[in-house]
Amino acid sequence: MRARDVRFRGGAESFGVASLGAAILAMAMVDTAVMAAPCLSRVKGPTAGSYGFDWLQPSSAACTRLQPDDIRQFRTCTHQTNGTFGLKDPAFPCRRSEHSEVLIYVDKATCERNLEVMQSNGP
Structure with missing residues (x-):
């Protein structure tokens, strides 16, 4: 057989x-x-209650809690799994306009850590 x-x-x-x-x-x-x-x-996108800052406006950047209206203002969002500014924290870079892009993180502590690193490396 x-x-x-x-x-x-x-x-x-x-x-x-x-x-x-x-x-x-x-x-x-x-x-x-x-x-x-x-x-x-x-991974569906940023949600209300997450925290972010506009990294294209470094002098006025501050971590703020996002509201549903903030989320609706974004033109595009992508999920960046490998982190930002040399850190490993996943983020959502979300474009509002040509001169505004908000980096969104899961919580306030993560947002503040990334903002601090960005500002320490700035001019």
């Missing part, structure tokens, strides 16, 4: 080796998708 002729029987069903391989691959793909889904759903 050749390998491609081998059949596995289980209950009323039978399927060949190729079908078994496809089934295993499909299950692995589903497992990967299920495990990745929570990670993908966590």
